[in-house]
Amino acid sequence: MQQPKICLCLTCSTLAENLEVLEKYRQWIDMAELRADYLSDDERLYIRRFPAMAGIPIILTIRRVVDGGVYKGGEAARTALMARGLAFASQDTTKNFAYIDLEEDLDVPSIQDAALAFGTRIIRSMHNMKDTVTDIPAKMAQIRKTGYEIPKVACTPRSLVDVSTLFKESAALDYDHIVCCMGLFSIPSRVLAERTGSFLTYCSPPGVNVDEALTKLGHVDPIQLNTLYNFRAIDEKTELFGITGYPLTHTLSPNLHNEGYRTHGMNAVYIPIKSDSVKDALDFAGILEMKGLSITVPHKEDVLAYLDSVSPEVETIEACNTVVCGKTGLTGYNTDAEGFEKALLAFLQVKNLRGKRVAIIGAGGAAKAVAYAVHKLKGRACVFNRTLSNARLLAEKYGFKYAVLGMEDQKLLEKYSWLIIQTTSVGMGAGENDTAADPIAFYGFTGSEQVYDIIYNPEKTPLLRRAEEAGCRICNGYSMLKHQAYKQFELFTGVPYEN
Structure with a gap:
């Protein structure tokens, strides 16, 4: 199989606008798909001109609404438009459409014969906009009418299990x-x-002229494909790593890890793997023979049940954010604690927390790593959590105090406010004025507090913004992310991230 091509989807309303988008991304792509269903009625009359204008292989697609497109005309009009796109073929085949996308149930011999005569390959496609497709080989064989055609299956997995099946x-x-x-x-x-042997992968430009429905299909930005994921260099020898969690909407881990691989000249790639089940993520990693996984919310505790061995830190913290897949099985590590410790000391400009009163907000997997580090640094802490029993379990492990996260224990929070550490996911991706995304909105800052929020997207959560306005020193979790990622990188590859 040849290296998959990068195909840019063009969804503007005019040919000129589509050409402008194509020029912007030309260096990042191999071909493009002209979505003629997005063109205005007048512009559709001139689609035949586009391949010569583009200068790269072009797919002609006129997608029906039922298949995820926006074409609302009848089948006779759509067929006539396809014929217009193939008409007056040039002897210079680069000026013709290189491909035409025909649905599996569209059987128009004249279109098919014209495509064959003019050297235009047929992509024979089926789309399931609501569910996955099982038995991919049988489905491909069914829709592939001739050996000249390229069968296409586009489906909507309901879980990572469906994705695993598709890869297999x-x-x-x-x-x-x-x-x-x-x-x-x-x-x-x-x-x-x-890894799926796909002839191509579709991508879309971010921002202007991208239909929201098309974005929801999961298209990746063509520049990201090349510069973040190094798509063109991925081959059968590429080592695979990733991060799994749910909803996994705001993560910069791929940026850090993939930059490390490029810096060290490693044939490796690190990708996000969204999954609401850590078992599904581990199964997926096994199918693709991945070398390691970063584990984020909400899986840092659930993953323990599937590990063959763990580091001393994981055994103590009872939370894991790093899994190395080796010959002896799955080994769990926790780099959050080390990453947090380094980031915190740099922020506070101190050597330890001896004699300092610290409030830890939350009692989940991240809080466990934070509590471990605070205890190691000799801090005196109180764990605040909405579920008191969870706060107690974490606090008693280190001789800390614990309390309910709410106005009823505001006085205790004030007492432990020299340093406030926010460890929950509340505030992740929040807007500037989203007061509901502030886990301690009831607390009034005096300006003497130092506030650390492990969230790094947005750069300033509503909590940090409010604390800063009150005169507090603040820090987000990006430095923690970097330090823990550097340690993960070393565990995954055996090489220090920074020489």
Whole structure:
């Protein structure tokens, strides 16, 4: 199988606008798909001109609404438009459409014969906008009418299990084919098209002229494909790593890890793997023979049940954020504690927390790593959590106090406010004025507090913004992310991130 191509979807209303988008991304792509269903009625009359204007291989697609497109005309009009796109073929085939996308149930011999005569390959596609497709080889064989056609299956997995099945079933296909996942679990199939043997992967430009529905299909930005995921260099020898969690909407871990691989000249890639089940993520990693996984919320505690061995830190903290997949099985580590300790000491400009009263907000997997580090640094802490029993379990482990996170224990929070550490996911991705995303909105800052929020997206959560306005020193979790990622990188590769 050849290296998968990068295909840019063009969804503007005019040919000129589409050409402008194509020029902007030309260096990052191999071909483009002209979505003629997005063109205005007048512009559709001139689609035949576009391949010569573009200067790269172009797919002609006029997608029906039922298949995720926006074409609302009748089938006779759509067929006539396809014929217009193929008409007056040039002897210079680069000026013709290189491909035409025809749905599996569209059987128009004249279009098919014209495509064959003019050297235009047919992509024979099926789309399931609501569910996955099982038995990919059988489905491909069913929709592939001739050996000249490229069968395409685009489906919408309901879980990572469906994605795992797609990878297993697609890898064995020994002819040109296209497979892609849409929706929440789409990214692995888009970035790792080489592993499914897909002929191409679709991408879309971010921002202007991108239809919201198309974005929801899971298309990746073409620049990200190249500069973040190093798509063109992925081959059968590429080592795979990733981060798993749910909803996994705001993570910079791929940026850090993939930059490390590039700096050290490693043939490796690190991708986001959204999953609401850590078992599904580990199974997926096994199918793709991945070398390591970063574990984030909400899986840092659940993952323990599936590990073959753990580091002393994991055994004490009872939370794991790093899994190394080796010959002896799955080994769990916790780099959050070390990353947090380094980041915190740099922020506070101290050597330890001896004699300092610290409030830890939350009692989940991240809080466990933070509590471990605070105890190691000799701090005196109180754990505040909405569920008191969880706060007690964590606090008693280190001889800390514990309390309910609410106005009833505001006085205690004031007492432990020299340093306030926010460890929950509340505030992640929040807007500037989203007061509901402030886990201690009831607390009035005096300006003497130092506030650390482990969230780094946004740069300033509503909590940090409010604390800063009151005169407090603040720090977000980006430095913690970097330090823990550097340690993960070393565990994954055996090489220090920074020499």
